[in-house]
Amino acid sequence: MKSLLEAGPCVSIKNLAKAFSVPGGRMPVVRPGHVKPPASVVVFENFSFDVSQGEFVVVLGRSGCGKSTLLKMIAGLIAPDQGQILVMGQPVGGPNPWSIMVFQDFALFPWRTALGNVRMPLEAGTWRIEGELKRREAATAVLTRVGLQDRINAYPRELSGGMQQRAALARSMVVRSPLMLMDEPFGSLDAHTRDNMQKVLQDLWSDIQNSIILVTHDIQEAMILADRIVVLAGKPASIAGEIRVPAGRPRDRRWLVTKDAFELQERVISMLYGVNENVPGTFPEN
Ligand SMILES: Nc1ncnc2c1ncn2[C@@H]1O[C@H](COP(=O)(O)OP(=O)(O)O)[C@@H](O)[C@H]1O
Numbered sequence: 106m107k108s109l110l111e112a113g114p115c116v117s118i119k120n121l122a123k124a125f126s127v128p129g130g131r132m133p134v135v136r137p138g139h140v141k142p143p144a145s146v147v148v149f150e151n152f153s154f155d156v157s158q159g160e161f162v163v164v165l166g167r168s169g170c171g172k173s174t175l176l177k178m179i180a181g182l183i184a185p186d187q188g189q190i191l192v193m194g195q196p197v198g199g200p201n202p203w204s205i206m207v208f209q210d211f212a213l214f215p216w217r218t219a220l221g222n223v224r225m226p227l228e229a230g231t232w233r234i235e236g237e238l239k240r241r242e243a244a245t246a247v248l249t250r251v252g253l254q255d256r257i258n259a260y261p262r263e264l265s266g267g268m269q270q271r272a273a274l275a276r277s278m279v280v281r282s283p284l285m286l287m288d289e290p291f292g293s294l295d296a297h298t299r300d301n302m303q304k305v306l307q308d309l310w311s312d313i314q315n316s317i318i319l320v321t322h323d324i325q326e327a328m329i330l331a332d333r334i335v336v337l338a339g340k341p342a343s344i345a346g347e348i349r350v351p352a353g354r355p356r357d358r359r360w361l362v363t364k365d366a367f368e369l370q371e372r373v374i375s376m377l378y379g380v381n382e383n384v385p386g387t388f389p390e391n
């Protein structure tokens with residue numbers, strides 16, 4: 106069964122529709138004789154999207170275009186109105202063992218050591234592993250991978266901010282879920298810690314070889330991390346463009362100053378902002 110699943114895509118979304126009822130939203134058409142429904146904002150309509158197994162997809166798009174809604178539907182945290190979402194070939198009907206979602210403020214539990222935090226998802230529930238020794242081994246291996254092998258018994262307060270971030274990322278990776286959904290995970294970090302986390306994430310991902318869908322506002326972060334950059338735009342949202350990033354790995358900031366990277370950045374920017382808009386900092390001719 107495993108080999109069959111491995112042949113298919115990790116995520117397959119077909120004809121997805123999702124609207125939220127909100128005051129002042131777009132008014133759906135009402136047929137005569139029907140009760141007028143509340144106004145709604147149509148976020149997705151007839152939206153289709155696939156992610157291959159082992160693929161790292163980064164989603165860019167303006168605020169409010171539906172990025173978080175998309176991740177939450179794939180994670181099974183909110184239900185679509187219509188359409189089909191398959192993860193590892195299984196229909197998503199709620200939180201499921203195939204995917205894990207990581208939010209921006211993924212914090213450690215202060216009363217547990219680094220090891221205790223990373224081991225936690227393996228202790229109970231969906232990701233449980235039998236045997237304390239096995240859990241400890243799995244957690245230690247991931248902590249080693251993020252460079253914290255000497256600090257496994259430290260409490261969060263004894264770790265720097267960057268170390269805490271690495272431990273938190275290790276905790277979401279220890280379960281080795283086939284799909285990881287990351288909603289602006291590094292949005293609140295300083296530039297240096299962020300660089301470091303991008304490197305650590307690439308390392309972990311190349312080790313686990315799962316699929317990742319990561320949402321960010323940062324074009325350069327997208328270029329460093331993605332196999333494929335997908336730009337969402339419009340209401341309802343559609344894929345305004347996508348680009349495969351042809352560069353090898355691991356990538357870091359040094360790659361960003363190459364000619365290839367500048368060209369790529371130009372293409373991403375024009376997909377994101379369109380070619381007809383004024384460039385910030387410039388003025389129209391008249
Ligand atoms: N629970 C909700 N109730 C009502 N409207 C929502 C809800 N969640 C999201 N929306 C609306 O759906 C649209 C997409 O939101 P979101 O997915 O959070 O965008 P993004 O993550 O791209 O900034 C926005 O217009 C937002 O106001």
Ligand SMILES: [Mg+2]
Nearest residue numbers: 172173174288
């Ligand atoms: Mg969002």
